[in-house]
Every structure is written in C-alpha cells, then in structure tokens.
Amino acid sequence: MIEVIWHGRGGQGAFTAARLLGAAWCAEDGRYALAFPSFGPERRGAPMRAFTKLSTAPVGDRSASARGNVVVYLDETLFAPGFEAELASGGTVLVNSERAFDDARVHVIDANGISQAVLGRAIPNTALLAALLPLVPGLSRESLVAAVRSNMPARLQDKNIAVIDTVLAAREGEAL
Template identity: 40%
Template structure:
C-alpha cells in the first residue's frame, strides 16, 4: 500500500486533491483507494491534513496514515520542526516552493521535489488555489496514477469550465516535473 499525506490550509483544496488522486486510482485506474481529511477548526487558512491510501487490493485499514510514502506540501509555511514525523526515510516530499534547495539540510533524509504551484495556478486560474498543480506534480513524480487518469478524475469531479482549466494545470505540472 502507498500512503500519501497532504498538508495545506483551509481553502487551498487539499482534501479535493486527495480525493482526485483516489478517484484517479480507483475509478480511472485498476487500484483501490481511500481519501479522507483530518482538520480542526474549519476555517479558511487553518492548517488541514488530508490522506490518500492506494493499493492493489481492497483497503480495510481506515486509520490515519502513519508512515507516508509521499508528502505533498501546498503551503511551505507548514514545514515546521517535527514536520517529518511519520514520513518514511527516503520518501518523496513535494513542496510548493520556488526554492527547494532551502530545505535540503532540514529534510536531508528525503527525496525533495519542488514546483512553483502558486505561480502556475495564478497563470491559469488567476487565483492561488494550488491543489491541482500539486496533484499533477505528485502524479508525475510518483507514477501512482497516469496523466490520463489524473485528467479523467478532474472531469469526473468538476464542472466542465473548471475542469478544462484544471486539466491545463495538470498538463503543465506534468511538463514541469518531467523536465
């Protein structure tokens, strides 16, 4: 089983991205998936965690992710002391940042990947909602789902106009991560 932990803030779409990954894996792939949020006060800007579990067989364990294979950080201000607890050594940490090298010492035991998802979202959506940029980047670096499944999940869940814009974001994220 692969376990993914999503760090974001209320309003950034972290749980939506978690759900899209689950849909891509289960509905548009040949895997089983669970996606679920974990948050305290439900307000815009508050820290939010979301989780996705993906496996080849039915998933019976519905507990919170304890040992993440992948961690997606939609807001780099959420990387605080102790952040790395519960992440497997060597796991991939994907950060929305313009300066991935600034984390190389603090997170030296992990495979660090970075993308400027905020600029990408602003360019295409005109708003700093980074969830589909981070989702596309994760799909690209992890191989958990194909680009086609990632895009199909967007069309399954979103209204056509919004889906078209988010498809562009996923395409661009794949392109940026594969360069």
C-alpha cells in the same frame, strides 16, 4: 500500499487533491483507494490535513496515516523541521515553493505561480497533483484528467486540466 499525506490550509484544495488522486488511481480495475480529510470543523486558512491511501487490495484501515510514502505541503509555511517523523522510509516530500531545498527527499514545484498564471488564482492543488505523477508509480496524465472530469464542477475542469498540462510540460522540459 502507498500512503499520501496532504498538508494545506482550508481553501487551498488539499482535500480535493486527495480525492482526485484516489479517483485517478482507481481508474484501473483491481485498484482501491481511500481519501479523507482530517475530520472535524473546518475554517478557511486553518491548517488541515488530508489522506489518500492507494492499494491493489481493499483498504481496511480507515485511520489517518501516521507516515506517508509521499507527504505534500500545499503551503510552505507548514513545512517545518521534524517533517521526517511523518515520512515513511524511502518516502518523498513535495512542497509548494519557489525555492529549492538541500535535501534529496524534498521536491518542489511553484504551484502558486503556475495556478496564478493559468487559473488567475493561487489554488495550488491540481498543480501539486500533476507534480505527483513521477512520485506515485501507476498514475497517468489520462487518469488525472479523467478524475478532474468526473469529480470537479464543469466550469473548473478545463482550467485545471490546463494546470496539469502546464506542470507536465514543464517537467518534460526539465527532463530533457
């Protein structure tokens, strides 16, 4: 099972990203996912968490993940020393940041910059979702796009797919 923990602030779309990841994973038959937010009252700007559990068998444990194979920070201010406590062994971290960190486990992407450029607003969730592609085996651009198409409001779909493609094109450039 692959467990992804999302850290964000209310309004950044962390739970939407968690949900899209689960939907994208389940595009293929024989795959199972759970996606859920940290339960309870919500407030814009307040720190919150969301969880995605990906598996090839039905997922029985509906508890919040204690450790993630991937831990995503939609807001850099939430990424703090001690993050290892939540990281499974061999796990990776993805941070929405303009700067690099001197830690091989920590990947960064300027999701605010990309979403600001493409969407006109700093809603970083789909940029981070696209940046997960190389970190979560078994995901494809097509499955992400299909998840956006079937789970986001129609008026947001094309722009968010453009965000995904912008991230993937940039990553391809880096790889070359």
